[in-house]
Amino acid sequence: MKILVLVKQVPDTTDVKFNENGVMIREGLQSILNMFDQFALEEALRIREMYGGEVSVMTLAPEQAKTAMQKCLALGADKAYHISDRAFGGSDTLATSYALSLAVQKTGPYDIIFAGNQATDGDTGHIGPQVAEWMKIPHTSYVERVEKIENGTITVKSLLEDGYRMIEMKLPALVACIPPPNFEYSNPSMSGIIKAKNKPYIWMKADDIDGDKSKFGLNGSPTRVVKMYPPPKRERGQIFTGDYSESVRKIIEHLKEKKVIE
Amino acid sequence: MVDFTFTEEQEMIRESVRDFARKKIEPIALKMEETHKIPDDVIEGMAEMGLIAPTVSSKYGGQDFDPVTAGIIAEELSRADPTGSIPVFYLVQASWGHVFNKYGTEEAKKEILPNVTKGKWFLGIATTESDAGSDVLGTKTTIQKVGDKYVVNGEKMYISGVREAYTRGGGHVTIAKQFPEKGAKGMTLFYLPLQSKGIIPQYVDDLGREGISTGGFTIDNVEIPSHYIIGQEGKGFYIVHEGYEYARGLIAVICAAAGLKSLERGENYLKQRKAFGMPLAKFEGLQFKLAEHYTKLSYLRWGAYNALWTYHQEILGKASRFEVSKAIAMSKMFAQEWACEAIDDVMQWQGAFGYTRECVDQVAWRAVRSFGWAEGAKEIMKVIVSRELLGKDYTAYK
Numbered sequence A: 001m002k003i004l005v006l007v008k009q010v011p012d013t014t015d016v017k018f019n020e021n022g023v024m025i026r027e028g029l030q031s032i033l034n035m036f037d038q039f040a041l042e043e044a045l046r047i048r049e050m051y052g053g054e055v056s057v058m059t060l061a062p063e064q065a066k067t068a069m070q071k072c073l074a075l076g077a078d079k080a081y082h083i084s085d086r087a088f089g090g091s092d093t094l095a096t097s098y099a100l101s102l103a104v105q106k107t108g109p110y111d112i113i114f115a116g117n118q119a120t121d122g123d124t125g126h127i128g129p130q131v132a133e134w135m136k137i138p139h140t141s142y143v144e145r146v147e148k149i150e151n152g153t154i155t156v157k158s159l160l161e162d163g164y165r166m167i168e169m170k171l172p173a174l175v176a177c178i179p180p181p182n183f184e185y186s187n188p189s190m191s192g193i194i195k196a197k198n199k200p201y202i203w204m205k206a207d208d209i210d211g212d213k214s215k216f217g218l219n220g221s222p223t224r225v226v227k228m229y230p231p232p233k234r235e236r237g238q239i240f241t242g243d244y245s246e247s248v249r250k251i252i253e254h255l256k257e258k259k260v261i262e
Numbered sequence B: 001m002v003d004f005t006f007t008e009e010q011e012m013i014r015e016s017v018r019d020f021a022r023k024k025i026e027p028i029a030l031k032m033e034e035t036h037k038i039p040d041d042v043i044e045g046m047a048e049m050g051l052i053a054p055t056v057s058s059k060y061g062g063q064d065f066d067p068v069t070a071g072i073i074a075e076e077l078s079r080a081d082p083t084g085s086i087p088v089f090y091l092v093q094a095s096w097g098h099v100f101n102k103y104g105t106e107e108a109k110k111e112i113l114p115n116v117t118k119g120k121w122f123l124g125i126a127t128t129e130s131d132a133g134s135d136v137l138g139t140k141t142t143i144q145k146v147g148d149k150y151v152v153n154g155e156k157m158y159i160s161g162v163r164e165a166y167t168r169g170g171g172h173v174t175i176a177k178q179f180p181e182k183g184a185k186g187m188t189l190f191y192l193p194l195q196s197k198g199i200i201p202q203y204v205d206d207l208g209r210e211g212i213s214t215g216g217f218t219i220d221n222v223e224i225p226s227h228y229i230i231g232q233e234g235k236g237f238y239i240v241h242e243g244y245e246y247a248r249g250l251i252a253v254i255c256a257a258a259g260l261k262s263l264e265r266g267e268n269y270l271k272q273r274k275a276f277g278m279p280l281a282k283f284e285g286l287q288f289k290l291a292e293h294y295t296k297l298s299y300l301r302w303g304a305y306n307a308l309w310t311y312h313q314e315i316l317g318k319a320s321r322f323e324v325s326k327a328i329a330m331s332k333m334f335a336q337e338w339a340c341e342a343i344d345d346v347m348q349w350q351g352a353f354g355y356t357r358e359c360v361d362q363v364a365w366r367a368v369r370s371f372g373w374a375e376g377a378k379e380i381m382k383v384i385v386s387r388e389l390l391g392k393d394y395t396a397y398k
């Protein structure tokens, strides 16, 4: 089984601040492996454990993203492909997915491609599906679990708003993963970290992937960000204190006043 | 050139241990005050991560880690566990695992170390007796060769991890007199399994580090095989200092981390608590305390890493044992005091709450206070540094 996981390094957004123009303040923010991608990787490693094979990881990102890639290797991935080139500067999701799809084909073929469902910074959820569309292979998003792989097909459990659906796809296929609630992320072990140093780390440039160069970077990016703003701050709710039944009565009165209930 | 940065790999180790400790240790840390036990799943998790005796060779399940890298792990464990129990569990095994790995026989290493690194057994150190602590030569426990075995008699006291080794398995690197007439050259170091026939444990009620036991044991005609001798007969007094020194360096890091973590809690409190219409953080009298403690503890932290680095240089053959002894003793000399002073002030800032059992900082204070004695009293650190400065001719005793 040849498996590839697409990953991204993102700013740690657990405690983000915005400046007055609504732009995220990046200074002081740590960079981390996108948690959706880590889940995808852990799912890929579980599949390798069950069916054997090799798991590679791939990112299209500036050099600093190497830390996130090293973490993937430390967690157990076998090989890393890091595509980094000025030519990809200013890429939107379309240009990124185009370049990635070329690199996937160049380094493949793979049986399964894993991706995080979305990245915690952009939150578009585009990359996985777009890579698959460029490659014309089946794909499913919101995958919480790969159920089985047999007879050249993969069955995945995908999250819906009100339940799940089981989807069977022909391989090769792409699955965009989302961690189930309370998923326990692994930490790289000491020996994993040491072994990571000696695993193949392959740098790739724009010239290393064949394709239509006009679709790379800013030129290949139809998306224009017009304005960014944080969602308006919600006012603090009103708190009713005191005796329990008295507070409930007050809340009901208040809601009636506001015509929320009759 | 001086470069105070950690390697990429070390940073990754720090991040991974910090995240592990945040998820698995922080939530249970204070509970150990009542359970008097490190939860089994934490020990299992640590073993899986490779955090138990990582100083041991990978041949026996360790990680071949150098002292600085071992220090990084100690620091992160200390930040996460104010009771100090897990840091102690870690530092003792890391230090004495190193000694065992260096001087143990191949047979003993194969038999014992994998069980230690897997978290099944505990590996401790037993030199102190009720009548001899700093003065190791005052040891009364004896070891005698009888046929192809050795027989040990005596007692040890104030020993960390007695319950752990007695119930889980494992034992202690132990010192005893083999040739009493030879003084320092008559002491032998060996591995003493605590589940041996003839060992009777007892426990003391410590002020802190509640998750790991301190106790003692009587040793009544306990037989050990010859391959349990560590190093050579008569070399124990010299070898044992290599373990102490490893442990002291780790303790200095642990003290700095415990103090700095307490200051972080203190900073938050100073910003939130208001008095006289403004946050406490605005009072310079308190700010200056914060600045002073932070500065001292940062020096302590770097002093400790420098000492561990010197230890590593010695392993690489680039520094002498004397340089190590001095650097290590300097790092431990004020470690407990500076950390306790900082934590004491953080307790003070919290007003009356600081004097309650709910206040985390008093837990940290009780833990750190133990390092004024454990693995070598702070006064002895001054004895060592003076000896290194003035030369042996000026030591009052050998």
Ligand SMILES: Cc1cc2nc3c(=O)[nH]c(=O)nc-3n(C[C@H](O)[C@H](O)[C@H](O)COP(=O)(O)OP(=O)(O)OC[C@H]3O[C@@H](n4cnc5c(N)ncnc54)[C@H](O)[C@@H]3O)c2cc1C
Pocket: B124, B125, B126, B127, B128, B131, B132, B133, B134, B135, B157, B158, B159, B160, B161, B206, B214, B370, B373, B374, B375, B376, B377, B378, B379, B380, B383
């Ligand atoms: C919580 C805890 C855990 C411990 N765990 C272990 C363990 O796992 N294994 C182990 O072997 N031991 C352990 N110890 C014991 C520790 O190593 C000893 O307490 C320490 O070596 C001091 O010995 P002592 O207590 O006998 O004090 P003493 O040696 O009797 O000293 C008493 C006091 O006099 C001072 N003093 C002694 N000699 C001099 C001198 N020459 N100049 C100036 N001052 C001096 C000492 O610094 C100390 O303050 C532990 C101790 C504690 C508190």
